[in-house]
Amino acid sequence: MTSFESGDPLVPHPPVPKPPVPKPPAASPSVAGLVLAAGAGRRFGRPKALVSHGGRLFVESAAAVLASAGCAPLLVVVGAAGAEVRARASLPGARVLDNPDWASGMGSSLRVGLAALADSAAEAVVVLPVDMPGITVEAVRRVTALAGPDVLARASFDGVPGHPVLLGRRHWAGATELAVGDAGARDYLRCHPVLEVPCGDVAAGADVDRPEDLPAAPEA
Numbered sequence: 001m002t003s004f005e006s007g008d009p010l011v012p013h014p015p016v017p018k019p020p021v022p023k024p025p026a027a028s029p030s031v032a033g034l035v036l037a038a039g040a041g042r043r044f045g046r047p048k049a050l051v052s053h054g055g056r057l058f059v060e061s062a063a064a065v066l067a068s069a070g071c072a073p074l075l076v077v078v079g080a081a082g083a084e085v086r087a088r089a090s091l092p093g094a095r096v097l098d099n100p101d102w103a104s105g106m107g108s109s110l111r112v113g114l115a116a117l118a119d120s121a122a123e124a125v126v127v128l129p130v131d132m133p134g135i136t137v138e139a140v141r142r143v144t145a146l147a148g149p150d151v152l153a154r155a156s157f158d159g160v161p162g163h164p165v166l167l168g169r170r171h172w173a174g175a176t177e178l179a180v181g182d183a184g185a186r187d188y189l190r191c192h193p194v195l196e197v198p199c200g201d202v203a204a205g206a207d208v209d210r211p212e213d214l215p216a217a218p219e220a
Contacts, residue, residue: 029147031166032122033071034113035062035094036184037130038079038102043209047081048131050088053214059089062130066164067093069140071126075116077109078102107179114172114179123149125172127185128164134204134215140164142197153195157205161196165189 037049037059044051049059056064059076067074074094078085079102086096097116101108110127117125124147126140139155143166146153151168154161165185167175175188199205208214 029123029149030121031071031144031147032117032120032125033063033066033069033074034110034117034125034127035059035066035074035076035130036106036109036113036127037062037085038077038082038099038109039106039130040080040103041131044131044211047084048208049078049085050081051131051208051214053133057089058130058133058208059085060091061133062128062135063091063094065135065137065140066126066128068137069126069144071140071144073117073120073122075113077112079109105180105182106184107181110179110184111176114167114176117172122169123147124151124166124168126164126166129184129207131208132163132205133208134206135164136203139199139203142199142202146195146197151195152189152192153197154189155199155203155205156196157198157200157203160205161189161194162199162205 041048051058063074063076075097076091076094077097077099079099082098097112099109099112126144128135143153143155143164147166149169152171153166155164156162167185175185178187179185
């Protein structure tokens with residue numbers, strides 16, 4: 001005789017547990033891009049933002065590298081040839097900022113850029129001077145992979161620190177305070193731990209000071 005026939009109560013099955021709801025992946029930090037392109041290029045003989053190399057102006061190439069690496073918002077600080085850069089350069093998606101104090105050095109351009117980002121949602125910014133045509137998208141991505149509001153990081157080439165430099169948001173005020181002359185963020189970085197990101201296998205870290213420093217243009 002079954003338990004049902006004998007009048008025994010039915011034993012309920014335990015409830016089937018629901019599968020856990022997967023957590024959405026953590027959002028990648030928002031990383032802004034900042035091109036410093038305000039100098040007069042005295043040693044080069046003209047503003048380097050407007051130097052043509054490989055069919056593009058330096059300022060176009062620098063902005064395109066940051067944009068292709070996913071940096072947003074994208075800012076370009078101009079000064080010595082600001083009007084001509086605006087007229088000649090194709091900078092889709094970039095916000096062009098004027099630095100009236102450009103003659104004082106790169107530090108003033110960094111201050112202009114960081115001030116413009118104050119109300120943004122960016123947790124970090126990648127800084128790239130305009131005169132480094134050997135910097136690649138891959139190099140920028142390696143640096144931005146470490147992004148966070150507390151992080152300081154920079155590319156290195158054969159052990160020598162260089163650009164791009166990543167400044168986490170919590171460092172912006174300190175970097176602004178020490179950004180004087182042509183030092184940019186150098187003095188601030190000297191006083192704080194910085195993550196070095198080897199990039200010599202994917203980029204060239206030399207800047208272009210004179211026409212003879214120009215690398216060979218890439219083949220079409």
